[in-house]
Amino acid sequence: MSGAVKLIRNEELTSVVEYAYAASAQSPARVVWTAGACPLDEHGATVAVGDHAGQAHQVMRNLATALRGAGAELTDIVQMRMYVVSDRQEDLVEVWKVVRSHMGEHDAPGTLLGVSVLGYEDQLVEVEAVAVTP
Template sequence: MEKYFLNPPELPNWEQSFSQIVTVRSGSLQTIYLSGQVAMDSDNHLIGEDDLAQQATYAFQNLEKALASVGASTTDVIKLTIYVKDYKTADVRRISEAFRITFPHKNLPASTWLGVQALALEGILIEIDAIAVMEV
């Protein structure tokens, strides 16, 4: 079994706190663990302040960038966890629109949506982590 700890330059730089991606290779399978993706650009600037729809779109784009950095795509994702600050049922539409753009395929990953009081930094409204599996 081999483990790789990655911090791709196209994602926010958190390497002093955690790895953006950890991959584990065993035989012909690679499991990919993605840290929570948020609406921050590669210079760690928040995108879409006070706008859940815009933050959801950007967080899903960061998820796609993270997957692409290890040769994976959203079709390889088997599990998502979505954390939403001060979640309300009205938020479903805003998040679902960004989700369906990122995951247009028939076979969708298992997912859990959680309302939380706060996220890591002030202003972040949504965070999305994922697990993916692919053959190598």
């Protein structure tokens, strides 16, 4: 985790969740906003059609690459939003587990949403993030 990001846990809230409840950024810092990372390969094709977990892995690899291009890492994320095309909680949890596996110990706050459709053909998963670097 960069020195600019502090993850905040509150003992008054349940500890069973797998993420920090809030995050703060130390000033001066540089903020990086990402577009939604999509499950596209280097040719622009949607990978792992029909597979939430497979798409989530590609999304997180693409997110990490986008952040590196901006001089940041996954551990610099202060907040993220995950979109999953499904009305089944099991599918959302499956994506959450993949995202957590890529984030390691850095349990930045995030929001997990089930949605009806995303922008690319056969797309099931998208993740956007805000990162802060010193």
